Amino acid sequence: MAFISRGFKGKRRTDVSSSRVPPGQHVVNDFPVLSAGPTPHIPMERWLFTIDGEIDEPRNWTWDQFKALPTEEITVDIHCVTKWTKLDTKWKGVSIDTLMEGVETAAEFVVAKSAGGYTTNLPLDEITGHKAWVAYEYDGEPLHPEHGGPARLLVPHLYLWKSAKWVWGLTLAKEDQPGFWETNGYNNHGDPWREERYWGD
Numbered sequence: 001m002a003f004i005s006r007g008f009k010g011k012r013r014t015d016v017s018s019s020r021v022p023p024g025q026h027v028v029n030d031f032p033v034l035s036a037g038p039t040p041h042i043p044m045e046r047w048l049f050t051i052d053g054e055i056d057e058p059r060n061w062t063w064d065q066f067k068a069l070p071t072e073e074i075t076v077d078i079h080c081v082t083k084w085t086k087l088d089t090k091w092k093g094v095s096i097d098t099l100m101e102g103v104e105t106a107a108e109f110v111v112a113k114s115a116g117g118y119t120t121n122l123p124l125d126e127i128t129g130h131k132a133w134v135a136y137e138y139d140g141e142p143l144h145p146e147h148g149g150p151a152r153l154l155v156p157h158l159y160l161w162k163s164a165k166w167v168w169g170l171t172l173a174k175e176d177q178p179g180f181w182e183t184n185g186y187n188n189h190g191d192p193w194r195e196e197r198y199w200g201d
């Protein structure tokens with residue numbers, strides 16, 4: 001249906017097909033804050049990023065160790081299920097490929113875990129292969145606590161609820177385990193280009 005109605009608007013259709021804005025989204029210039037709970041205060045001496053679950057030797061990094069890992073600068077468009085899109089956001093962080101280097105695992109899924117208890121689930125092959133980062137700078141500044149600082153997951157090809165703020169671990173698993181929003185009505189996958197917004201989309 002959406003495709004047909006778009007086809008009737010000859011002029012706009014060109015805009016739509018060349019657009020970087022997924023269906024149903026509009027571009028914002030500000031950076032809205034969306035959190036299901038309060039911003040957790042994380043003492044840096046207690047911050048520890050952990051990869052556990054389906055892995056022979058769990059890995060972890062203190063903040064100092066994490067900051068010493070190779071970083072990447074990423075410029076990406078981000079899309080929230082509440083329909084805002086922000087273009088060309090600039091981040092610095094560590095690629096999941098770097099964190100997973102040399103890991104042999106039978107896992108096909110991960111659950112990202114955050115301070116405060118938020119979780120979100122992802123297929124492992126959608127966060128590896130240069131598709132996701134743990135970001136700790138935004139626009140050249142340390143990531144603001146409201147936006148997930150000290151560090152958040154950044155998975156720009158999926159709706160932003162998959163980009164867990166205050167992330168401090170990934171649990172590898174053979175079975176998919178829906179996270180916070182995925183058990184509260186949001187789609188299990190969340191591809192903005194397919195409008196996978198809610199359960200059943």
Ligand SMILES: Nc1nc2c(c(=O)[nH]1)N[C@H]1C(S)=C(S)[C@@H](COP(=O)(O)O)O[C@H]1N2
Pocket residue numbers: 031032033034035036037080081114115116118146147148160161162163164165166167
């Ligand atoms: N830990 C945690 N991460 C979270 C959330 C949350 O409530 N807690 N909200 C998600 C949702 S629904 C969105 S849209 C984005 C919002 O990120 P922002 O506040 O930086 O815009 O964070 C995602 N990550």
Ligand SMILES: [Mo]
Pocket residue numbers: 034080081082160161
């Ligand atoms: Mo969201």
